[in-house]
Amino acid sequence: MKASEASKKGGGPGLQETPGWEHATLEKLVFASLKEQRLARRWRTFVRLAWLLVFVTLAWLAFSEGVNTQNVTTPHTAVIEIKGEIASGAEASAELVVASARAAFEDEGALAVVLLINSPGGSPVQAGIINDEIKRLKALHNKPVYAVVEESAASAAYYIAVSADKIFVDKASIVGSIGVLMDGFGFTGLMDKLGVERRLMTAGENKGFLDPFSPQTETQRVFAQAMLDQIHQQFIAVVKEGRGERLKETPETFSGLFWSGQQAVEIGLADQLGSLDFVAREVVKAEEIIDYTRRDNVAERLVKRFGVAMGAGVMSALKAGAAPH
DSSP, X not given: OHHHHHHHHHTSTTOOOOTTHHHHHHHHHXXXXXXXXXXXXXXXXXXXXXXXXXXHHHHHHHHHHHSOOOOOOXXXXXXXXXXXXXXXXXXXXXXXXXHHHHHHHHOTTEEEEEEEEEEOOBXXXXXXXXXXXXXXXXXXXXXXXXXXXXXXEETHHHHHHTTXXXXXXXXXXXXXXXXXXXXXXXXXXXXXXXXXXXXXXOSSTTTTXXXXXXXXXXXXXXXXXXXXXXXXXXHHHHHHHHHGGGOOOOTTTTTTOEEEHHHHHHTTSSXXXXXXXXXXXXXXXOOOEEEOOOOOOHHHHHHHHHHHXXXXXXXXXXXXXXXXX
C-alpha cells in the first residue's frame, strides 16, 4: 500500500520531479524571452542602420555624380546639353540647365559657352528662366554664348537659343515653331450619348472651365485665347530682342511654322551652318570641349523622391528602437 501510494503521488519510479522545478522552468522561459527580445531589437537596429546607409549612399552618389565639380583652368570650350522636353523635373529643366550654366561661366578656362540643343520644346516658363539667366551670366562674365542645334530647336527650345550671340544649325535641323498652345479634350457629346451625368461642384463660376466633361462657354474660350496671345507676344519679343536686325520677318515668322536649318539661316532665325566641333575649332578657337551638363541621375531622382520620407522614417525608427520595450 505504501509503495502503491507513493507511485500514485510521484507518478511512478523515475518520474518524480526535483523540488523547485517550477521556479527553474519559469526562470528558463524568462531568460529565453529576454534573449529573443534582445536578438529582435538588434535585428531591428541593424535593418534601420542598413536603410540609413543606403540613404547616405544614394545622397552621396547624387551629389558626386549629379553635380559637375570640375574646374578646368586651361582654355577650352564649355558645352551644356539641352536635350528632350524642357520641363520642370526633366533633364532639360531650368534648375539643371541654370546650374550647368553657372558652373561653365564661372570657370576661368572657359573661353565661351555653347548650348548644344536638341529639343522639340516644352514649358515657356522653364525656357524663360533659362533665357533670362543665360543673358545675365553672359553680361556678368563677359563671355560669348553660342547655340548649336542638332536635330531640332523648336518652340521653347528656340526661346532658349535666341539668348545666344549666334545660332549654328545643320542644314536639316528643325528650327522655329514660334507659337503657344493649350490642348485638351471635350467629352460632353459622348457623355450625352452614354446617358452619363457629370456632377461637378465648384466655388467660382469659371473654376471648372478646363474640365473635359463640362462644356466650354464662349467667355471662357475668349479668356484662354487672350492668355495664349499674351504669352505668344512675350515669345515674339524675346525672339526679336535676341535676333535683332538679322531677323527677316514675314507674316509666317511667328505663325508657329518651323523650317529646315538651311531655311532658318536664309530668314534670319539662325546665323550659319556649323556643328559643335566647328564652333569650338573655328569660332571659339579652343578645340578642347568640356561638358558642364548637370544630369539628374538615378540616385538623385531616388533621393528627391524618397529622401525626405526615408530620412523621416529612419529617424523615427531609430527613436523607436531606443525606447524601452
